[in-house]
Amino acid sequence: MSIENNKAVVGRWFTEFWGPDYNPGVIDELAGPDIRFEYSMHAPLRGREQVREFAQAFRAAFPDLGFQGTADLIAEGDYVVGQWKGGGTQTGDAFDDIPVGSLPAGTGRRMEFTGMTVLKVQDGLITEEIGLDDGVTALKQLGLIPQD
Numbered sequence: 001m002s003i004e005n006n007k008a009v010v011g012r013w014f015t016e017f018w019g020p021d022y023n024p025g026v027i028d029e030l031a032g033p034d035i036r037f038e039y040s041m042h043a044p045l046r047g048r049e050q051v052r053e054f055a056q057a058f059r060a061a062f063p064d065l066g067f068q069g070t071a072d073l074i075a076e077g078d079y080v081v082g083q084w085k086g087g088g089t090q091t092g093d094a095f096d097d098i099p100v101g102s103l104p105a106g107t108g109r110r111m112e113f114t115g116m117t118v119l120k121v122q123d124g125l126i127t128e129e130i131g132l133d134d135g136v137t138a139l140k141q142l143g144l145i146p147q148d
Contacts, residue, residue: 003075006121010073010080013119013126018086020066022059027052032127039115039131041138042097054097061095061103062088062111070114080119087112090142099135101144111138 001009009030016026027048037045037054045051059065067086074081089110096102103109115133119126139145 001121001124003077005124006078006080007073007075009121009124009126010075010082010119011069014067014069014082014084017055018067018084020064022055022065024052024055027055030124030126032122032125035126036128036130038129039133039135041099041133041135057093057095057097060093061105062090063092064088078120078122080121081116082119083114083116085112085114087138087141098139098142098144100139103142103144107142109142111141113138113141 013026013030015021016023017030031048031051034047035045035051037051042054045054065086065088067084069082070085071083087110090103090107092106094103094105113134114137115131117129117131119130120128136145140147
């Protein structure tokens with residue numbers, strides 16, 4: 001696929017998977033069957049089902065969760081890089097997919113943070129999503145590590 005097609009796949013993923021209007025069907029449409037999905041704030045995932053379970057749990061804990069791009073996507077070959085910001089308020093279920101602790105249900109704590117993600121797109125499917133996020137900021141906001 002062309003670089004522009006790869007950017008279009010990632011743009012749709014950012015909107016429908018990470019945006020405030022989550023579309024769970026986008027996982028089957030755009031994620032490769034064995035997708036590698038890794039962020040510093042969460043346990044590494046492999047495959048569509050693990051990504052689906054993660055998204056359901058994350059959004060059940062943070063019902064208003066949403067992320068958006070903050071710059072144009074950059075692409076070369078199979079790789080697309082996106083810069084983003086976002087967050088949400090933990091008004092829902094308990095959440096324990098965090099490297100240092102867990103949150104009971106409905107804390108009302110809000111997190112807003114930034115990051116960058118490198119996605120690999122092959123034959124129109126995302127086969128890797130590796131992100132670097134400002135997890136320390138989010139962990140402080142959630143009360144899981146001390147504020148400065």
